[in-house]
Amino acid sequence: MADSIYINGSSLEALGLRLVDGGPSLDGLQRSRATVPLPGRAGHLSSPFSTTEPRVYRFACFTTGITTVAQRLALLDYYSDLLTGPVELRFVDGTTRCAMGICRVFQGAVQSPTFVNIAATITVEVVCANAARYESEPSMLVLGTTPVPVPVGTVAHGGYIITTTSGFTPFTVTYRSVGGVALGQIAVSPTLASGDYLILDLDAHDVVKVDTAGVRTREKLWDTSPTTWFSILPRDADRRAGAYATLESSIPAAYYFRLNWEN
Amino acid sequence: MTMPFLPPVRDQAELENASHCILHWRARDLSVDGVGGQLGAFSRGTSGTIEDPVFAAFTTGAQQPNFEPRLWGIIGYTPMTLRVGPTDILNWEAAWRPKAFAWYLEFLFTAMPVGALWSISNEAISGARFFLDANGGRYRVQHHNGTTAVAATLSSTPPATDDRVELYGYCSASGQVSLYQRINGGEATNAVNTATLTPASTWGGGTARARLTALGTTSGVSGGHRFRTFKLVAGAPTYDQIVSAF
Numbered sequence: 001m002a003d004s005i006y007i008n009g010s011s012l013e014a015l016g017l018r019l020v021d022g023g024p025s026l027d028g029l030q031r032s033r034a035t036v037p038l039p040g041r042a043g044h045l046s047s048p049f050s051t052t053e054p055r056v057y058r059f060a061c062f063t064t065g066i067t068t069v070a071q072r073l074a075l076l077d078y079y080s081d082l083l084t085g086p087v088e089l090r091f092v093d094g095t096t097r098c099a100m101g102i103c104r105v106f107q108g109a110v111q112s113p114t115f116v117n118i119a120a121t122i123t124v125e126v127v128c129a130n131a132a133r134y135e136s137e138p139s140m141l142v143l144g145t146t147p148v149p150v151p152v153g154t155v156a157h158g159g160y161i162i163t164t165t166s167g168f169t170p171f172t173v174t175y176r177s178v179g180g181v182a183l184g185q186i187a188v189s190p191t192l193a194s195g196d197y198l199i200l201d202l203d204a205h206d207v208v209k210v211d212t213a214g215v216r217t218r219e220k221l222w223d224t225s226p227t228t229w230f231s232i233l234p235r236d237a238d239r240r241a242g243a244y245a246t247l248e249s250s251i252p253a254a255y256y257f258r259l260n261w262e263n
Numbered sequence: 264m265t266m267p268f269l270p271p272v273r274d275q276a277e278l279e280n281a282s283h284c285i286l287h288w289r290a291r292d293l294s295v296d297g298v299g300g301q302l303g304a305f306s307r308g309t310s311g312t313i314e315d316p317v318f319a320a321f322t323t324g325a326q327q328p329n330f331e332p333r334l335w336g337i338i339g340y341t342p343m344t345l346r347v348g349p350t351d352i353l354n355w356e357a358a359w360r361p362k363a364f365a366w367y368l369e370f371l372f373t374a375m376p377v378g379a380l381w382s383i384s385n386e387a388i389s390g391a392r393f394f395l396d397a398n399g400g401r402y403r404v405q406h407h408n409g410t411t412a413v414a415a416t417l418s419s420t421p422p423a424t425d426d427r428v429e430l431y432g433y434c435s436a437s438g439q440v441s442l443y444q445r446i447n448g449g450e451a452t453n454a455v456n457t458a459t460l461t462p463a464s465t466w467g468g469g470t471a472r473a474r475l476t477a478l479g480t481t482s483g484v485s486g487g488h489r490f491r492t493f494k495l496v497a498g499a500p501t502y503d504q505i506v507s508a509f
Contacts, residue, residue, distance in 0.1 A: 008509035082509070084274065085281035096340065102277065137291050137342045139332050142319035164310070164324045195310065197324030212325040214305070254313065254321045256293060256330065 005059060006090040007082050012061055015082075016075055017122065022059030025091070028262040029055075029131050029155070055099065055131040057089060060123040072120055076108055079122065087126050090136070097261055098136045101128035132260040143253040147176060147246035151259060152239065156231040158202035159257030161186075163249070166194045170224070171251040173200065177236040178243045184230025190222045198222075205229045232257070284508050285359055285495040286473055291343045293330050298509070301355040304472075311348050316341055328353070333371060333489050335427050344371060344489035347475075352482050354474040357383050361391055361462040363436040365496045367505045368395070369429050371489040372422040375400055378483020380430075381475050381493065383466050388479035390467030393434060395442075396483065404432055404442045404454075408463045415442045419452035433499055438462045443502070451502065 003011035004019040012019055029052045035044035066072050083103040090098055105125035111117050132155040141148050143161070161173055168191050175184040188207060190198050195212040198219075209217045236245040247255060282299035295303030311323040313331040323329055329346040345353070368381060375397040382394030390409045397403060403416040415432070422428045422444075432442040438460035443453045465471070475493055476484045496508045 006507075009507040010509070011507075014503065014507065081283065085277050085279065088509075137332070137340065138293055138330075139341065139343070140313070140315050140330065142313075142315045142321045144319070162324075162327065164322055164327070195325030197327045210324060210326060212308070214326040252321055254315075254323075 003092050005092070006088075006095070008088050009090075010082060011092075015079065016063060016065050017061035017079075018064050019059060019061050020121070022057070024055075024057070024263075025093070026263050052131045055101070055128040056104075056125060057099065057101070057128065058105070058123070058125040060121055062121055063119045066119055069118060072118055076120070076122070079124075080106065083124065083126075089126060089128075094133075094261075096136055097133040099126075099128045099133050100130060101126040103127075133263065134261070135259040138256055138258040140257075141247075141255045143173065143247050143249040143255055145248055145250060147248040148255075149244040149246050150232050150255070150257070151244055152232045152234050152237050153259035153261040154234055154239075155260035155262055156233045157257050157260045158231050159255060160202060161200040161247075161249070161253050161255045162197055163190075163200075163251055163253040164192070164195075164197045165251045166192045166196065169251060171249065171253075173247060173249045173253065175230040175232070175236075176246045176248070178238050178245055180246075183236060183245075184228045185226065186229065187224045187227050188222050189224050190219065202229065202231060282509055285364060285497055286355055286493070287495075287509070288353075288355075288475070288493045290330060290345045290491050293343065295328055295353055297355055303353055303355050305351070305353050307348060307351045309348075309350065311346070311351070313346060331489065335371060335425075342491055344491050346487065346489045347484050349484065349486040350482050351484070352474060352477040352480070354472040354477065357466050357471040357473045360465060361434075363434065363498055365431065365433050365494075365498065365500050365505050366395075367429070367431040367492065367494040367496070368490070369427070369492040371491070372426045372428045373424060373487035373489075374485050375402075375421065376476075376483045376488075377485050378481055379474070379476070379478035380483060380488075381473070382478040383471060383473050384479050385467035385469045385471045386480050387467070387469070388481075390471075391463035391465065392467050392471075392478075394478050395430065396478070402430060402442065402444060404440055406434055406438055406440045406457070406460055406462075408438065408460055409467070411460065413438070413440055413457035413460045415440050415454035415457050417442060417444050417452065417454045419444060422446050431502065431505055434462075435459070435499065436462075445502075 031050040033050040034047040038045045104127045107123040109121045170189040173186045199208040207219045207223050287298040295305045311329045313329045331346040332341045334341045379394040379396045384392040392407045395404045401417045405414040429445040440457045443451045445451045
């Protein structure tokens, strides 16, 4: 039987389950945007930001190959173990992408008459606070003064930029759209000893130094004007043409990131 | 004593990652810590080098793990790996007692190691220990209970440069050791299982740790190996169970 969904790396089928219902499979993100009525105008004023609810994956399975109540109980126990803590879901139509969530519903039912039937139907609902699916394998690009195209999925991504150039070396990292428009720039004036490295966290908007002993220090004051933190946005690229927004750094840097997808 | 009418506590940390493995480390987490929260210690003390997918090079910091994406033609995409230099050591506390376990190591091959690829050992390399190294150009796994040792050595063809290598094996409750090798997802070949060897009650005293690329404090990789996954799993799971163990 073909695999369908993987829970923390184990396929449902390997667990002795057969998927009979599930979703969503191809939905994009749901977006909600508040609007405010504006008197005398033909319409409402849109909120500048939209919000997206957590993604909820719900699926139901039949147990297979179970002939005793003890076997059924053992399967339920193992399934319960798998659903403890954060649950990583993968789907067979795109196994390189993951969703991470918390199990909200774990139902088991036996068809009536229950004293005759053994096989159960198990329904699971996993709530993913991060509504996007993300690439299980991160990537890395080396940045320099020549703009480097940065791949992007259908949802924006951040990541972090590392540099190791020692000394008092102010530097900038510039983000440009596929058309070359500068949309963001991080300017940093660090003081790094030989062997230290510096992390620019695009998600937390943070600057962290790691010294040769591995000690981490937040160095927020090294972030100097004019810094405009940025994320890599799909709308700044032409994904169909394989033409992406770019990053350039005035000193050598490594950029680690993970692509995000709507589905 | 009566049973209290108190319900069991809920998991206080259910938003934090958990792993049912004894130790589970993945390069794709971009962390030296285990999935289950074991704090990893990385040491090198000098700069390293990494390359991106188009082979642009970057010099890493003294204590910066060399996480490097690498195209593995055999699996058709570019997973994240930890590229280790000759003095790199990544290790975790080994606070579990010797017991039946399976281990699994996945990496991109460059050359046979001159020391251990991984071990459970203390710094003095004394007392009970377990390690994987090479002998005569073939991988070998050894179990030492502090007094005597048993070793299993593969006789099959060693990997070639850039092969995807999966090495795995078992240490049974009676101390018997086995070793398997899979290259590029092919059929597994295995060494002759060892005799039994009564396990010690603890791993080598003092500072026993699970060490990737080292036995004791001696790093053992000639450089360039790219590690992707390292697992220690309790019991005697099958290969499929080891790979999917979480």
